[in-house]
Amino acid sequence: MKANFKYNLIWLIVMIAGFYLINTLILVGVIDSFIANMLVTIGINIILATGLNLIIGFAGQFSLGHAGFMAIGAYATAIVTQTASSPVGFYASIFIGIIVSIIAALIVGIPTLRLRGDYLAIATMGASEIIRIIINNLKMTGGAAGMFNIPQFADWPTVYIMVCLTTIIIVNFIHSRAGRAVKSVREDEIAAEAMGINITKWKLAAFVLGASTAAVAGSLHASYLQTIAPNDFGIMESISILIIVVLGGVGSITGTFVAAVVLGVLDTVLQNFGALRMVIYAIALVMIMIFKPSGLLGTWEFSVKRLFSRSKRKERVES
Amino acid sequence: MRTLLKVDNVVKNFSGLTAVSNVSMHLDTNELVALIGPNGAGKTTLFNLLTGVIPVSSGSIVLNSDSGTYPLNGKPAYTIAKMGLSRTFQNIRLFKDLTVMENVLIAMTSKVKEGFIPTIFRFPSYYKTEKQLAEKAKQLLEIFELENDTDVLAKNLPYGTQRKLEIVRALATEPQILFLDEPAAGMNPEETAELTQLIIKVQRKFHITILLIEHDMSLVMNLAQRIYVLDHGSLLAKGTPAEIQSNPAVIKAYLGEEVD
Numbered sequence: 001m002k003a004n005f006k007y008n009l010i011w012l013i014v015m016i017a018g019f020y021l022i023n024t025l026i027l028v029g030v031i032d033s034f035i036a037n038m039l040v041t042i043g044i045n046i047i048l049a050t051g052l053n054l055i056i057g058f059a060g061q062f063s064l065g066h067a068g069f070m071a072i073g074a075y076a077t078a079i080v081t082q083t084a085s086s087p088v089g090f091y092a093s094i095f096i097g098i099i100v101s102i103i104a105a106l107i108v109g110i111p112t113l114r115l116r117g118d119y120l121a122i123a124t125m126g127a128s129e130i131i132r133i134i135i136n137n138l139k140m141t142g143g144a145a146g147m148f149n150i151p152q153f154a155d156w157p158t159v160y161i162m163v164c165l166t167t168i169i170i171v172n173f174i175h176s177r178a179g180r181a182v183k184s185v186r187e188d189e190i191a192a193e194a195m196g197i198n199i200t201k202w203k204l205a206a207f208v209l210g211a212s213t214a215a216v217a218g219s220l221h222a223s224y225l226q227t228i229a230p231n232d233f234g235i236m237e238s239i240s241i242l243i244i245v246v247l248g249g250v251g252s253i254t255g256t257f258v259a260a261v262v263l264g265v266l267d268t269v270l271q272n273f274g275a276l277r278m279v280i281y282a283i284a285l286v287m288i289m290i291f292k293p294s295g296l297l298g299t300w301e302f303s304v305k306r307l308f309s310r311s312k313r314k315e316r317v318e319s
Numbered sequence: 320m321r322t323l324l325k326v327d328n329v330v331k332n333f334s335g336l337t338a339v340s341n342v343s344m345h346l347d348t349n350e351l352v353a354l355i356g357p358n359g360a361g362k363t364t365l366f367n368l369l370t371g372v373i374p375v376s377s378g379s380i381v382l383n384s385d386s387g388t389y390p391l392n393g394k395p396a397y398t399i400a401k402m403g404l405s406r407t408f409q410n411i412r413l414f415k416d417l418t419v420m421e422n423v424l425i426a427m428t429s430k431v432k433e434g435f436i437p438t439i440f441r442f443p444s445y446y447k448t449e450k451q452l453a454e455k456a457k458q459l460l461e462i463f464e465l466e467n468d469t470d471v472l473a474k475n476l477p478y479g480t481q482r483k484l485e486i487v488r489a490l491a492t493e494p495q496i497l498f499l500d501e502p503a504a505g506m507n508p509e510e511t512a513e514l515t516q517l518i519i520k521v522q523r524k525f526h527i528t529i530l531l532i533e534h535d536m537s538l539v540m541n542l543a544q545r546i547y548v549l550d551h552g553s554l555l556a557k558g559t560p561a562e563i564q565s566n567p568a569v570i571k572a573y574l575g576e577e578v579d
Contacts, residue, residue: 004446169439176438176445177428177452180417184425187414194370194408196400196429196492299416 007304015164022156035268036156040224042264043159044217047166049244049256051213054170056242057251057299058179059206060186061113064121066241068128069211071233072104073097073218075135078147078228090153090223097215104131105211106204113203128238136230146229147222154223162220166213171253173209182206247288249295254302259295320347322383323528324369324404324496329378329392331361331368331552338364340552341378346496351522351529353543355536355563357572361552362532363409366498369530370406371396384495401429405494407485409501409532415474419465419484422473423456426491456491462524463487463517479510483517490525497521499531503538511538518542540564548572 022039025031031039048066055063076097081089112123135141142148173179181202184192189199222228248259266284270277288296324346331339339361346352354362367373369380371394380391382402391399405426414422431452437445460466463483468476476484482502489497502518503511515538522529533539539546540560548556548563550572556563563569 004441008441172439172441176449177424177431177433178435178438180421180425181428183417183421184414184428187416188412190372190396191408191412191414192425193396194372194400194406194412195426195488196397197425198395198397 003305007308010304019157019160022160026156038264038268040154040156040159040220042260043156043163044221044224045241045244045260045264046163046257047213047217047220048241049248049260050167050170050253051210051217052241053245053248053250053253053256054174054182054206055210056245057249058174058186059182059203061203061207062117062121063124063207063210064235064238064242065108065124065126065128065131066210066214067233067235067237068108068131069101069105069214070218070221070237071128071131071135071230072101073215074222074228074233075141075147075218076100076215077219077222078150079140081151081153081223082147082149085151087153090151090219094216094219097219098212101211101215102208105208109204109207110200113200113207125235125238128233129235132230132233135233141230144230146227146232148227150222150226150228152223152226154220159220159224162216166216167253170209170213174253178202178205243285245295247285247295249297249299251299252295252297252301254300255295255297258297262296320349322346323348323350325379325381325383326369327379327381329365329368329380330376331364331373332376338552339368342549342552342554344547344554344557346528346530348528349522349526351518351531351542351544353539353546354530354532354549355534355539355546356549356555360549362549363500364552365549366406366500366532370404370498371399382495397429400492403493403495404498405489405492405496406498407482407489407500407502409504411481411485413473413481413485413488416472418470418472419460419476420453420456420469422484422488423459423491424452426488427452427456430493459487459491462520479506479513482506482514486517486521490521494527496528496530499529499533501532501534503533503535511535514538515541 022031026036048070052063052066055061073094077090077093080093080096084092108124108127112120112127115123136144174182181192181197182205184195184197185199185202192199244259244263245256247263248255248257266281270280273280322345326342326344329339329342330337342365354365356362364373368375371391375392378392382389382391382404384403389402391402391404414425417425431448433445433448457466457469460469463486465480465484465487468480473481473484486499486502499518503514506514518529518531519542521527531542543560546558546560546563547554548569555572556566556569558566
């Protein structure tokens with residue numbers, strides 16, 4: 001019990017230290033608004049990709065509809081904060097986004113999660129397109145033009161805290177009874193059922209949790225950028241989230257973090273190269289897939305606990 | 320001794336092909352029963368029907384447990400598993416990319432209730448249940464001398480140990496009836512002998528009923544108290560090992576008929 005407390009405390013210190021590091025760098029002027037922008041984008045991508053990694057990497061369900069759930073969160077925030085422009089309104093809008101995305105995930109998930117592999121990918125892609133097209137044709141969402149002048153409540157500290165919070169939720173989910181059940185579904189559905197695991201329930205649980213974190217990311221996206229349009233949440237957005245997951249390693253949350261940072265920085269650096277940017281970006285992706293097909297980190301996971309037990313073992317050997 | 324599982328006139332049709340036809344059998348408490356038959360007789364299909372992997376076309380399967388009588392046909396596999404019918408598979412179906420410990424812990428999933436919020440925010444109750452589960456799993460692994468392999472990925476275990484782990488995993492669900500589908504398949508005589516001892520040990524220690532499919536006749540004759548013989552989907556014979564060994568119909572099914 002005490003050891004667990006120690007590990008949790010270390011993580012808490014790491015998170016607070018990270019916060020003050022960025023804060024100081026901004027005060028000193030090392031991080032200008034351009035880099036701060038990049039950091040926020042990376043943060044939002046981390047939230048999106050860890051959620052998708054839970055669905056793809058841990059539950060083994062190949063979903064291509066993540067952008068649809070992100071759209072739900074984004075529009076919930078846009079609509080709510082334009083009428084109730086206050087921090088309370090903003091947090092209420094995140095909550096509303098989560099609730100709506102959970103309902104949408106249940107409606108999409110119950111029929112489609114019976115499918116496997118490519119079929120599931122196509123079905124979830126279709127579902128996400130349906131969400132986008134509904135938004136495109138509603139009056140309250142501003143149609144194809146989208147929504148402007150959304151009040152900005154999400155600054156980088158909000159995004160930072162949300163990244164920490166969603167990561168804690170997803171990592172704790174994975175390292176629990178629930179996470180083991182979800183992983184068993186990925187490994188072998190027939191064996192999982194024979195062990196008393198309701199596979200439909202656990203697939204849905206992972207799908208719904210992933211979708212609700214995507215809605216949070218969408219809310220942050222809308223509130224930070226202040227402008228959203230249905231086309232921001234098309235199939236390309238789903239694929240760019242998928243790229244982060246695959247590149248970092250399917251089944252590694254640490255890998256997702258690394259890939260989101262690497263791709264975020266790469267994208268920003270390459271902006272100076274103009275048209276060459278997409279070519280270099282694509283080549284980088286192809287290279288990583290050739291030399292490290294399982295992603296940058298495979299299924300490796302950073303663990304404070306392991307770090308400690310290793311250094312302890314070393315001490316024992318040395319003494 | 321009382322009847323634990325009663326199977327009445329179970330039929331399974333696969334679009335025209337009758338894989339199992341009108342099979343009736345019963346399993347008593349604390350009994351070790353073998354199910355034998357030539358290849359393609361429908362043994363594994365019958366296992367799949369009993370454990371709910373595939374639904375029966377007609378017939379009834381009823382469990383008479385301590386807490387009452389439950390019909391099992393039409394129930395999904397996970398409900399049947401929760402009611403106390405656990406199994407192993409002919410072609411090993413471990414969770415290959417997970418550790419030995421995780422394999423056992425997964426089988427205990429339905430035994431504990433832990434809410435979403437306590438899990439996500441790591442309440443003390445979460446650590447308590449996790450610790451209890453880990454201890455229970457460790458005790459079980461110790462019985463089978465697997466306690467030093469807890470962090471090994473299941474796919475990296477030797478073949479015989481994988482078969483053993485599948486039995487441990489099935490036992491972790493705390494079953495009343497354990498179904499073993501060819502546990503000795505692919506084992507050498509030495510390993511088979513070890514497995515025989517293991518199965519006897521399991522039955523004595525856990526006081527459960529075991530139904531096993533096996534082609535290794537020495538194992539079957541040594542272990543089983545009763546034997547059911549399946550051929551072409553229907554029950555050919557039933558009885559004690561001695562009765563089965565001298566049954567002309569069984570000999571005919573296995574060896575064929577003498578030509579004059």
